Amino acid sequence: MRSRYIDEALRQEFRKVKMKVGFDGGSSVYEFRRNESVDAGQYNFLKDATSAPALSHFDYIIIGGGTAGCALAATLSQNATVLVLERGGSPYDNPAATDIGNFANTLLNITDPSSWSQLFISEDGVFNTRARVLGGGTVLNAGFYSRAEDEFVAEAGWERDEVEAAYEWVERKVAFEPPVERWQTAFRNGLLEAGVVPYNGFTYEHIYGTKVGGTIFDRAGHRHTAADLLEYANPNTIVVYLHASVRKVLFITTKGNSSPKAYGVIFQDANGVFHTAELASQGAGSEVILSAGAIASPQLLMLSGVGPAAHLAAHGVSPIILDHPMVGQGMGDNPMNPVFIPSPKPVEVSLVQVVGIPKFASYIEGGSGLSLSISLTRTFFDGVLNLLNKLKFPSQSISNLLKSLDLGLNVTTQAGVIVQKVSGPLSRGHLELRNTNPDDNPSVTFNYYQDPEDLNNCVKGLSAIISVIDSKGYSSYKYTGVNGRELLNLILALPINLRPRHITSTFDLKQYCMDTTMTIYHYHGGCQVGKVVDNDYKVLGIDALRVIDASTFLKSPGTNPQATIMMLGRYMGQKILREREAFRR
Template sequence: MDFHNFRLLRCILVAVFFFHDSCYSDEAGKYSFMKDATLAPKLSHFDYIVIGGGTAGCALAATLSQNATVLVFERGGSPYDNPTATDIGNFVNTLLDTTPNSWSQLFISQDGVYNSRARVLGGGTVINAGFYSRAEEEFVAEAGLERAEVEAAYEWVEKKVVFEPQVKGWQSAFRDGLLEAGVTPNNGFTYEHIVGTKFSGIIFDPDGHRHTAANLLEYANPDNIVVYLHASVHKILFTIKGNERPKAYGVIFQDAGGVYHTAELATQDSIMNEVILSAGAIASPQLLMLSGVGPAAHLTAHGVNPVIVDHPMVGQGMADNPMHPVFIPSPEPVEVSLVQAVGITKFGSYIEGGSGLSLSISLTRSFLDAVLNLVKKTKLPMQPISKLFESLDLRLKVTTKAGVIIQKVNGPLSRGHLELRNTDPDDNPSVTFNYYQDPEDLNKCVEGFNTIIKVIESKGYSKYKYPGSSGRGLLNLILALPTNLRPRHITSAFDLKQYCKDTVMTIYHYHGGCQVGKVVDNDYKVLGIDALRVIDGSTFLKSPGTNPQATIMMLGRYMGQKILRERT
């Protein structure tokens, strides 16, 4: 009997004889190196300090631990504390959970679009829709990555967390509709990013249980790694000697009890040991600024002292791929599925879909209340929305007999920026994405909607829509819902350009803020500073592939191996 089956049998026996469901909570037992930050000493020393136990951070830390000591800070808790919350049927409820210390932290951009930040070990892989697809060849080439090593890094990730989907009725019909709409050829099942329609990997196993970047820590050397949970990093520490470049040597972090601790690099005069930011596209540029690395005038205005490096590009180049859903009520029962099939169009929109998702009405109400509270707290310049939110419980009753088709605009070309709102690292900074500022993004959106309409009205999809319903008519359903806080300028879906602007949502693929060539070099080292790198989606110039999680995990593994080679 192998270890996995032995552990499962033991769990079942415990549950039967002691009436205690420990089968999934016992997953955390594999990670003896995972500790609450309240147990941290006042001062500790490690070869590498990784800030952020998310999509990139887990892969990076697990790799580095093979030949060095590694400390990981995660501001949230563990996904193993509540394993059923990550199951496929709880996807929407977990993503929209706004209770204190939830895994998903609500933030609203200055554009009036609500979004989420992960605060849990495993990062966005714990709360996302689970689709796994590799980056396009052009992305890898532009990033200057070695193709063979990229392939090996992807495969390393895939062995732990990726599964081939069990394709059923709705997803098959969606695939057929895409092909009929001209998104060809049919590429079958593949992880590769190629034009046409395909099925790709998912991080849900056949039983609907989610596997996340946290599972990559199974690769770690447990003797060389410590992961502190509920650890909020407040500042990166630097040494400055005369005219030498600043050098990172440690961090200050706070535990859940409010106690401050310090972690330092083990040998500060070593050129190998480093602090590595993997906190994501919001927190990485934010923490650089709070540590004195960013636009000097902006930092001084917020009382950040001293300014270590005047780095005007920190926080610039922020982008978020626009997303638009179309809900299609179905006369036939549909399976519960998240993204399995995708249409990669020639014009630059990606078409994805899911089916059978249900939404808790009480959670809907609490989410809308949280939006209102955040608007008041941050004083966002939004339209009055109180009346818009009245009686929405009835409108937002999503039944399980429905499909949803979404489009994501590739790139995007539109860019924004991030600024400090205050000096609290756990609070949301001010973020502006400037959706559809570039007209090319808007053209892609219009073409994407035209494609979705063709899918809905195709023969292949016809079983899952009511006779007589039209694609354009279904677009009007969104106009009754508070998909964002932006003013509405239209009352129908016939002006697709205005419709795109008014109803824009996020697909949670925001990136930028510490971009390669502007804030970090091609080895992800922060320009002008020693012993400090940024390795996460904040370095991207565009979102890779249809969905970025595969590439972010790959990058953590890829760079971990490269750093270790430099160490020898």
């Protein structure tokens, strides 16, 4: 009987053969342009929302041109008219900003209202960001590409063959094998020495042990995002409006049907002008689809009158379309805890390439050579302080943060960082409206480490990181005489969150986990399957309205979710088209 690893190796070899012979399953130019940036000029369907008519009609209206939305829109456009409403701009306006060397600059650029990264601070005191750009989080993230675990696919009830085909559809445009250089090799060797075995080589699959995953950065360091999937779109049947802020979904209740039905949306352009887009048909085969992400999708449902009735009424939302108490519930975010390792010698710039997948529920990832200048760091915290003042956080928290900025914040290129991410956290929180402005952040609580099992997994992950740092395989990238345990103190000195520090005479890894909690940007929930949407992602109790994005997840898939979110857009797009065809027969 062949092992899963052998099967995966054969699949990877088959993919390479297909590339060599020019068979790419439908994208004839793919292999000749893998290392080239997309020419946005071919996207004549990208338009600023100021050019939108007062009223328009489409078969499908997709709210959010992000990780799922671009894949979904490209697929639906093959046999229907599609409108995508994206609140941000285009990544093609500044291609260099997405290159690997500008990763930190782009992610932490939060002070400009038109920037692609929007800061939000959870009620837990952890800094986080939301994407506001075509391509969504794939424009800002660390680029790691890895599929979901088999159990996730089975629990979702997806057809395995169709999932495989959808992943490959995505991979033909955006996924690459990374060039593993010296620091990542040392990190890999350290993981194996620490017992995270076996070594599975390069694979997109989620397999226990240590592996090299895919990346959305090509060999030249250029990022390929979900926006590139729009190359698949039919340019004659799709329109993407940029800087289009959706204010609410519109509903109607027809005679003889007790369920409200979505029939359109109202959106606002950058000049403050309102526009209406309606479904072309009030019959089956025409829908509004929320793909706005785990923050905006539940927020927009609430602002449209779908959510906990008492909460909506308290914020003056009217009319209340449906009392849906589970909207905004089940919010989860995988906590991340970092260890910073100064190196006695220069290291290459690398984001996540090698990952350790132990049997316990913590994933171990690393990167090297990222440069954060003093000016960039201070600019980021200026943005933090502005938001804290706006939200009226306790003045003592702001004062403490200001004091911490007196530290010499400067991460040089001569260092590595290794993080642990708790997998499938059991701790859950919720999302609530803060006001009725969809451009503002809602109130989000994740309750990091509330469940003791999450805390236990963090301790196991950090213990594994200490073993990696102290291994012979990693030894050339740390100073002699410094051990992994001592390096944990470096993070305690940095203002990485607003949580209180608990300095005790006896070092406690559990307390360290709670004090140094950061996000790895894999938040999910708020519109979960079985609670807000059904297995076909249709909103329970509402007709012609679906949610297709990470807000529907019960947990984050694999080590990093972007591959599966893009796959879901393709997978559901094909399923919706089959339903549309069946209706039209």
